[in-house]
Amino acid sequence: MLNLDIKRHLFLCCYDISDDDRRxxxxxxxxxxxxGGQYSCYECFLSRSEYQMLLRLLNAYSENGDSVVLQPVLSNKSIQCLGIAEAPVNIGFNYIG
Structure with missing residues (x-):
C-alpha cells in the first residue's frame, strides 16, 4: 500500500546574490x-527529499561570494506576522516535474 503521508517542515530560504543572471x-x-515569500526570502514546506534536492540545486548554481541560507522554522513556536503578512500554510503537496 502506498503511504502518502509525507512529513514536511517549514524552512525560510533567503539569498543575496549580486549577479543578475545567477540571482x-x-x-x-x-x-x-x-x-510564498517576497524579494529574496521565501517560505518552503519541504520533505526530506525536497530539502536535499533544493540544497543540491542551490549548491550547483551558487558561487563564491553568494549568500544563500536555508533555515528551518521551529514548528513548536507560533509564527508572528505583522502588517499584511499571513502565516504560511502547509498545503500538503508540491508537484515538481
Missing amino acids: KRIRAIVKSFAI
Missing part, C-alpha cells in the same frame, strides 16, 4: 519549492 536562476529554483 534570477536561484529565484526560479527557490520559487519552484516555495509557497
Whole structure:
C-alpha cells in the first residue's frame, strides 16, 4: 500500500546574490519549492527529499561570494506576522516535474 503521508517542515530560504543572471536562476529554483515569500526570502514546506534536492540545486548554481541560507522554522513556536503578512500554510503537496 502506498503511504502518502509525507512529513514536511517549514524552512525560510533567503539569498543575496549580486549577479543578475545567477540571482534570477536561484529565484526560479527557490520559487519552484516555495509557497510564498517576497524579494529574496521565501517560505518552503519541504520533505526530506525536497530539502536535499533544493540544497543540491542551490549548491550547483551558487558561487563564491553568494549568500544563500536555508533555515528551518521551529514548528513548536507560533509564527508572528505583522502588517499584511499571513502565516504560511502547509498545503500538503508540491508537484515538481
